[in-house]
Amino acid sequence: MIATRPTVRQPRGDATRSQILDVAERIFADIGYAAARLDHVAETVGIRRPSILYYFPGKQQLYDEVEADIFASMHSFVLNRTDGVTDPMARLLALLDAWLDFLVSRPTAARIIQRLIADSAAYGNNPVRFSESALQDLEDVVTTGVASGQFQPVSAMVLLNTVAGGALHYVCNAHQLGPTRSYDPAAPAQLTEFRAMMHRLAKAAVAPQG
Amino acid sequence: MIATRPTVRQPRGDATRSQILDVAERIFADIGYAAARLDHVAETVGIRRPSILYYFPGKQQLYDEVEADIFASMHSFVLNRTDGVTDPMARLLALLDAWLDFLVSRPTAARIIQRLIADSAAYGNNPVRFSESALQDLEDVVTTGVASGQFQPVSAMVLLNTVAGGALHYVCNAHQLGPTRSYDPAAPAQLTEFRAMMHRLAKAAVAPQG
Numbered sequence: 001m002i003a004t005r006p007t008v009r010q011p012r013g014d015a016t017r018s019q020i021l022d023v024a025e026r027i028f029a030d031i032g033y034a035a036a037r038l039d040h041v042a043e044t045v046g047i048r049r050p051s052i053l054y055y056f057p058g059k060q061q062l063y064d065e066v067e068a069d070i071f072a073s074m075h076s077f078v079l080n081r082t083d084g085v086t087d088p089m090a091r092l093l094a095l096l097d098a099w100l101d102f103l104v105s106r107p108t109a110a111r112i113i114q115r116l117i118a119d120s121a122a123y124g125n126n127p128v129r130f131s132e133s134a135l136q137d138l139e140d141v142v143t144t145g146v147a148s149g150q151f152q153p154v155s156a157m158v159l160l161n162t163v164a165g166g167a168l169h170y171v172c173n174a175h176q177l178g179p180t181r182s183y184d185p186a187a188p189a190q191l192t193e194f195r196a197m198m199h200r201l202a203k204a205a206v207a208p209q210g
Numbered sequence: 211m212i213a214t215r216p217t218v219r220q221p222r223g224d225a226t227r228s229q230i231l232d233v234a235e236r237i238f239a240d241i242g243y244a245a246a247r248l249d250h251v252a253e254t255v256g257i258r259r260p261s262i263l264y265y266f267p268g269k270q271q272l273y274d275e276v277e278a279d280i281f282a283s284m285h286s287f288v289l290n291r292t293d294g295v296t297d298p299m300a301r302l303l304a305l306l307d308a309w310l311d312f313l314v315s316r317p318t319a320a321r322i323i324q325r326l327i328a329d330s331a332a333y334g335n336n337p338v339r340f341s342e343s344a345l346q347d348l349e350d351v352v353t354t355g356v357a358s359g360q361f362q363p364v365s366a367m368v369l370l371n372t373v374a375g376g377a378l379h380y381v382c383n384a385h386q387l388g389p390t391r392s393y394d395p396a397a398p399a400q401l402t403e404f405r406a407m408m409h410r411l412a413k414a415a416v417a418p419q420g
Contacts, residue, residue, distance in 0.1 A: 034245030
C-alpha cells in the first residue's frame with residue numbers, strides 16, 4: 001500500500017492507522033496483550049502484517065499507544081466534567097460520573113484496564129506509565145476534600161479499590177454472570193440504578209464519622 | 211515417569227498432579243488462559259509435557275480444574291463463615307469477609323477471577339459454570355435481607371459490582387499502582403483499613419433509605 005500509492009499515503013495512512021488502533025483495542029480487550037497477535041490485527045483490518053509494522057514498530061508499541069490513548073481520553077473527560085466544580089463532594093461525584101460514563105461508552109477501555117489490574121507486571125516495569133493521570137485525578141480530589149474537613153481522612157487507594165473500581169466491574173460483568181443475570185450497562189434504567197449506588201457509596205466512604 | 215516407575219505411580223502421581231495445578235494456577239493468574247502454554251507449566255514443574263497430558267487431556271481441562279477448585283474452595287470458605295449466622299446484616303458481612311480473606315490468602319485466585327471478568331466469553335459458552343455458587347451465595351444473603359425488611363430493595367448484582375468486587379481490586383492492585391502506592395494486602399493494618407471501609411459501604415448499600 002505504501003509503495004503503490006505514495007501520493008495518498010498521508011490521508012490514507014491516517015485512516016489506516018486509526019483503524020489499526022480501533023481493531024487492536026478490541027483485540028487487546030478481548031484476549032489480552034500476551035495472546036494478541038499482529039497477524040490477527042492485520043487480518044481484521046484487511047491489510048498485511050508489514051503494513052502494521054510501517055505504523056508501529058511492534059506489538060508493544062501498538063499496545064502502548066492504545067493504553068496511552070485510553071488514559072489520555074479518560075483524563076480529558078474528567079477535566080471537562082470537573083472544570084469549575086470546586087465543592088469537594090461535587091467534584092468527587094463528577095469525577096466518578098466521568099469515569100463511569102467514559103467506561104460505559106468505551107467498554108473495550110474497561111476491559112483493558114481490568115486486565116491491567118490483573119496482569120502482574122506484564123506490560124513492562126512501570127504499570128502506571130499511562131494510568132498515573134487517573135490516579136492523580138482521584139488523589140487530588142481526595143486530598144482537597146480531606147484538607148477541607150468535608151471528607152474523613154480516607155485513603156485515595158481505598159476509594160479507588162472500592163467505589164471507583166466498581167465502574168469497571170459494572171461494565172465488564174454485563175455478560176459474564178450468565179444469561180439470566182445479563183444486562184446492558186448503557187441502558188438508562190440500569191445506569192441510573194448503578195450511578196445512584198455509586199453516589200451513595202461515595203458519600204458513605206468520605207463522610208466524617210459521627 | 212509413568213512408564214518407568216509404575217509401582218509409585220499413584221502416590222507420586224497425586225503429588226505431581228497437585229504440583230501441576232499449583233503451577234498452572236500461578237501461570238494462568240500471571241499471564242491469562244490464552245497466553246499460558248502447557249510447555250511452560252511442564253518446565254516449571256520440572257516434568258515433560260506428555261506427563262501433564264497424562265493427568266489433564268489439554269489446557270482447557272487443566273484451566274477448568276483450577277477455576278473449579280477456586281470457586282469450590284471459596285464456597286466452602288463462605289459456608290464455614292456464615293454457618294449459623296442468621297441476622298441478614300451479619301450474614302452479608304460474614305460473606306464479604308470470607309471472600310476478602312479467601313482472596314487475600316490466595317491472590318492467584320483474585321487475579322484469575324479478575325481476568326474472568328475481563329474475558330469476553332473466552333472460556334467457553336458458560337462464564338458462570340464454576341462461579342455460579344459464589345453468585346448464589348450473595349443472592350441468597352441479599353434476597354433474605356430484602357425479604358426481612360432489614361435491607362432496602364437492592365440488586366445483588368449492584369452489590370457484587372461495587373462492595374463485593376472491591377476485594378478483587380484490593381488484592382490485585384497491590385503492586386499495580388506504582389512504587390509509591392504499593393502495599394501488602396495481607397498486612398494487618400492495611401487489611402483492617404480495607405475491611406472497615408468494606409463494612410461501612412456494605413451497610414450504606416443495603417440500609418433502607420430514610
